[in-house]
Amino acid sequence: MEWMAWTLPTALFFVAVGVLLSCMTVFELRRPCVERRGFLPLVTSRGDRLFIGLLASAYLHLAVIGASDWPLWVASLLSLAWLVVVLRWG
Amino acid sequence: MNKVPNNKAWWLVLPVFLLVAFSAVVPMMTVVNYSVQDIFDASNRYFVGADWYRQVLRDPALHDALLRQFIYSGCVLLIEIPLGIAIALTMPTKGRMASVCLIIMAIPLLIPWNVVGTIWQIFGRADIGLLGATLAKLGVSYNYAGDPLDAWVTVLVMDVWHWTSLVALLCYSGLRAIPDVYYQAARIDRASGWAVFRHIQLPKLKSVLLIAVMLRFMDSFMIYTEPFVLTGGGPGNATTFLSQTLTRMAVGQFDLGPAAAFSLVYFLIILLVSWLFYTAMTHADKE
Amino acid sequence: MTLRKAVPLLLYFFFLLVPIYWLLNMSFKSNTEILGGLTLWPQAFTFDNYRVIFTDPSWYSGYLNSLYYVCLNTVISLAVALPAAYAFSRYRFLGDRHLFFWLLTNRMAPPAVFLLPFFQLYSSIGLFDTHIAVALAHCLFNVPLAVWILEGFMSGVPKEIDETAYIDGYSFPRFFVKIFLPLIGSGIGVTAFFCFMFSWVELLLARTLTSVSAKPIAAVMTRTVSASGIDWGVLAAAGVLTILPGMLVIWFVRNHVAKGFALGRV
Numbered sequence: 109m110e111w112m113a114w115t116l117p118t119a120l121f122f123v124a125v126g127v128l129l130s131c132m133t134v135f136e137l138r139r140p141c142v143e144r145r146g147f148l149p150l151v152t153s154r155g156d157r158l159f160i161g162l163l164a165s166a167y168l169h170l171a172v173i174g175a176s177d178w179p180l181w182v183a184s185l186l187s188l189a190w191l192v193v194v195l196r197w198g
Numbered sequence: 199m200n201k202v203p204n205n206k207a208w209w210l211v212l213p214v215f216l217l218v219a220f221s222a223v224v225p226m227m228t229v230v231n232y233s234v235q236d237i238f239d240a241s242n243r244y245f246v247g248a249d250w251y252r253q254v255l256r257d258p259a260l261h262d263a264l265l266r267q268f269i270y271s272g273c274v275l276l277i278e279i280p281l282g283i284a285i286a287l288t289m290p291t292k293g294r295m296a297s298v299c300l301i302i303m304a305i306p307l308l309i310p311w312n313v314v315g316t317i318w319q320i321f322g323r324a325d326i327g328l329l330g331a332t333l334a335k336l337g338v339s340y341n342y343a344g345d346p347l348d349a350w351v352t353v354l355v356m357d358v359w360h361w362t363s364l365v366a367l368l369c370y371s372g373l374r375a376i377p378d379v380y381y382q383a384a385r386i387d388r389a390s391g392w393a394v395f396r397h398i399q400l401p402k403l404k405s406v407l408l409i410a411v412m413l414r415f416m417d418s419f420m421i422y423t424e425p426f427v428l429t430g431g432g433p434g435n436a437t438t439f440l441s442q443t444l445t446r447m448a449v450g451q452f453d454l455g456p457a458a459a460f461s462l463v464y465f466l467i468i469l470l471v472s473w474l475f476y477t478a479m480t481h482a483d484k485e
Numbered sequence: 486m487t488l489r490k491a492v493p494l495l496l497y498f499f500f501l502l503v504p505i506y507w508l509l510n511m512s513f514k515s516n517t518e519i520l521g522g523l524t525l526w527p528q529a530f531t532f533d534n535y536r537v538i539f540t541d542p543s544w545y546s547g548y549l550n551s552l553y554y555v556c557l558n559t560v561i562s563l564a565v566a567l568p569a570a571y572a573f574s575r576y577r578f579l580g581d582r583h584l585f586f587w588l589l590t591n592r593m594a595p596p597a598v599f600l601l602p603f604f605q606l607y608s609s610i611g612l613f614d615t616h617i618a619v620a621l622a623h624c625l626f627n628v629p630l631a632v633w634i635l636e637g638f639m640s641g642v643p644k645e646i647d648e649t650a651y652i653d654g655y656s657f658p659r660f661f662v663k664i665f666l667p668l669i670g671s672g673i674g675v676t677a678f679f680c681f682m683f684s685w686v687e688l689l690l691a692r693t694l695t696s697v698s699a700k701p702i703a704a705v706m707t708r709t710v711s712a713s714g715i716d717w718g719v720l721a722a723a724g725v726l727t728i729l730p731g732m733l734v735i736w737f738v739r740n741h742v743a744k745g746f747a748l749g750r751v
Contacts (some may be wrong), residue, residue, distance in 0.1 A: 111228075111605045111608075111609055112224070112227060112228045112231055112605075113228065113231045113232060113235060113237060113243060114231055115231060115234060115235060115245050117234065117245070118227075118230050118231045118234060121230070122227060122230075133579065133580070136579055136580075137579065150477065150481075155580065155582075155583050156583075159473075159583070163466075163469065163470060163473070166466055167466065167470070170251070170255060170463065170466070173248050173251045173252050173255055174251070174252070174255030174256060175255075180247075180248055201574075201575060201576055201577040202575065202576055202577065203576070203577045203578070204576040204577070204578060205578045205579050206578075207572035207575070207576035207578040207581075208572075208578055208579070210568040210569055210571060210572035211568075211569045211572050211573070211578075211584065213564075213565040213568070213569070214565045214566060214569040214588070214628055214632060215569075215584070217561075217565055217621075217624055217628060218588060218591055218624065218625060218628055218629065220621075221591075221599075221603075221621060221622060221624060221625040222591050222594075222599075222625060224602070224606055225599045225602035225603055225606060226599075226602075228602035228605065228606070229599070229602055232601075232602075284493070285493070285494065285497055287490075288490040288491075288493050288494045289494065297739050297740070299494070299498075300739060301732075301735055301736070301739055302498055302501065302502070303498075303501070304731075304735050305501065305502075305505065305728070305731075305732065306501060307682065307686075307731075308682055308685070308686070308728065308730075308731025308732065308734070308735060309686065309724075309727065309728050309731065310685060310686045310687075310688060310702075310703050310727050311686050311687070311688055312688045312703045312706065313703070313706070313724045313727050313728070316508075316706070316720060316724055317504045317505065317507075317508050317724060318504065320507065320508065320511065320717070320720075320721070321503075321504045321507050321508075325520070326511075326519055326520060326523075326717065327507070328503065328507045328523070329504075331523050359500065359501065359504065362497075363501070416592070416593040419595070420593075420594075420595030420596070420597065422595070422596075422597055422689060423688050423689060440595070440597075441595050441596075441597040442597075444595075444597045445597050445600065445689075448597075448600060448601050449600065449601070454601065457601075461597075464595065465594060465595075468590070468593050468594060468595070469590055472586075472589060472590055472593045473586070476586050476589060480582075
């Protein structure tokens, strides 16, 4: 595992991703979701909305890093808000 | 077809999942790890946060490579898709001739990519290549190793040579799936050739065309071997596309951190585009 | 076929075949003739270039290595993709669409992204420079493709066949092997063709994961560049030989190619 060059932040990141996926799985098994259409222009399930939210968050982070001098946590906070919005009303 | 809900089906998918996860997830994690560190060797590495991303995202050379890549992929699609459709329309529909056509057209697809580069490298040279020599005889100044535009055009023509057949074969199979009744109805209505194409053939081709566009976009977006063999990315940077920039960074200069950060940006672009295509494709299937 | 259709098609075939003809032509010439001037046909027809390849182990072992890992990859890809494609075509299960999309993204990820980690991953588990390493690495893009194609073919088989077989008392493995696989025989052939093709033409990963004992032919070809210049004749001969296996494979599936190229989806 040494060659994988782990660091604490990246390890935490992947643990978070793993936990998120497991939570979604358990949630889905307990209460299967119904596909619906919110403000996004297509019919989505819960997993679709999570994916859209995460992908947009990644791009938001890149935009903040690439085009502005804001600190990174600004992007993270914005992403979190965006995630909540997409999952709830998307 | 109505599918039965059954979570036990996971057992059938598990081998695929494990096999692909082994090859995809572990390297992916490693790339993420690299992208946030400055690595000299296994024991000398320092956490640098988002610095590499900042550097990569603001690097004008990479912007250029990205722009070139999009222009290139755009050109590839603009030429190969219409050409492929046109060729599929001219192909014989059945019999021995159809088989022969299929086999001839599949030949370029089966040649290893570096050999494709070699073939065109030889073919375009003015001293030993048929194309280069013919153009020289005709008085056209053509030198793919020295002139950026010539190099660019050669790489594009090579890609057309290599991959148009794939589009044509996809369209051909799409056309074969149209029932004869449609054509008979068109004949009764005295529809023109264009009307038949516009209202019968094109709509039926929609789903295969989506696959063709997706495959051609993805493959041209990660093109590496052919231009590498043909021009080595030159002259200057005229034919240096994303994959090559990346490989040069990671293997040539051993800049692991920036190369990893760049890989992830590259991957995110691919992810977005393939998601768009996939969504479009599943929608087309539903209709 | 009308003349109006035949002419463009013939022009296209001309465009396809001329570069290949030139390669073939060069492979039968000596280097002095190649460099001496353009001849549309070999003046001094020679098999010397091919003799070099077939007598030198470091040359022909490249072909054997390539064929070995390509076949290995095809077998592995088919073996794991068949049950998975069945699951995707017949059942709805937790996260199926997301899993399918994730598989497809691997078909689309540029190998350049994974190059270095791949090298380290396979070194760390002691598989570097083995055929199985290349075969496994190529699974990354071939397995998703195989699942995709097979799923298309399997969706075309009516589900009533499955149900009847289960009622008749077939167990799943027996039904799958005895009844289902023969039904999608052409699909399997086409899938094998695609796996073979994409593994055969790939160079970047194959070259990175091998050094000596599993070196693919594509990497061996760089040997023709030496201090005294490029050995064009041998290079051309080696190129011609790399085209042959593909031709052979497509001959076997020629009747199913049309359907196969649409990934079983029309």
